[in-house]
Amino acid sequence: MKDPYALLLEHIGRNINLGPAEEELVTGLFRERSLKPKQFLFQEGEILKSQVFVTSGCLRSYAIDHNGFEHILQFAPEGWWIADMQSLLDQVPGKLNIDAIQASTLLQIGMSDMERLYREIPQLERHFRLLLERSVVTYQNRLLDNLSLSARERYEHFCRAYPTLIRELPQKQVASYIGVTPEFLSRMLRQPASRKG
């Protein structure tokens, strides 16, 4: 079992270099927490108060539409951040739910402490800028996939993007992520992906 704080510092260290004092400041402000499978971190209508970094296990965020269907926006395995950003940034009731799909541990930091970190370690702005750039690219690609690919192609992309996850996820969650019904995904997987060209 790896030290969660070490994981966080390593993660940050990929983009910027922190001195020992800075590392201490960072680790001093994050608090550990663990979640059991299916336990909620955040529910629709609440106001999200903290940034969350996953140190083990896996969380997911999803929205529920007006027919009661779940649409998964993000999986967050070890080493990822997860949030309802709209709620967090504007301190407004969120539209997402976030829960653990496995027993998980995470590090949490309140918004005012986060702002303090930005003030005292301006380099962190850079770290998160770089993360967010990747995040935008990822969402753009996923959006284009949804606009231009068939369900089967989206499934294949998913398998390539999350080769580990796919083996531990219930099929219905994959369905919900790629945007098809569980029934349809089930049928699709039974069908022998037509050879082409």
Place this chain on the structure above:
Amino acid sequence: MKDPYALLLEHIGRNINLGPAEEELVTGLFRERSLKPKQFLFQEGEILKSQVFVTSGCLRSYAIDHNGFEHILQFAPEGWWIADMQSLLDQVPGKLNIDAIQASTLLQIGMSDMERLYREIPQLERHFRLLLERSVVTYQNRLLDNLSLSARERYEHFCRAYPTLIRELPQKQVASYIGVTPEFLSRMLRQPASRKG
């Protein structure tokens, strides 16, 4: 006709405060450029070399799928940034096309100059972090819309999100943005949006 550089500084000024020397540094590194309607800024397969800030008119970015259909990722009217971020960040051949849908003017800065700006004005990291946060939220919402809403609902959202743009855009581009065929959008608009509940 507003000064394009003033527009850029005003834009940045919404997030951070620059001193006169910093403002001069910024404006000194951006170069003006203009595009005629339909003129390309960037085409699939090229490697994007610069950040682009739109100062008048409107650009769009879109991908072409394996059936030859366009899918519009973004419209960038005055005051917005536009790029093929994947290409720009990784200096890799891009999958997007970017062109002007109206006569447009823009400010451009090469990547090395941009890095210099980040070095000399670290606050800019913050500015772009804040922009990118908004951008992620926007893409998340659009993705959820695509996963959970009908074509008509997506159209309505679009009208609310871009009330000005909708009046000057050809219908087929709206169709391409919301992810339906032009034929279907045409029919849909002819149908009197069923009253419900």
Place this chain on the structure above:
DNA sequence: GGCGGGAAATGACCTAGATCAAGTCTGCCG
């Protein structure tokens, strides 16, 4: 070792939206 509940499979049927193929309408360029 039986049982309760969620996950998956499966069958029959349905529909939003796509496709293809003609038209028409419009604006702009020579």
Place this chain on the structure above:
DNA sequence: CGGCAGACTTGATCTAGGTCATTTCCCGCC
């Protein structure tokens, strides 16, 4: 003014994927 290329419309038909209901499977739990 004439013509022609794009944008929009319209009709007929098709299909990927959805819906609903039933059954089976599997796994954790008492």
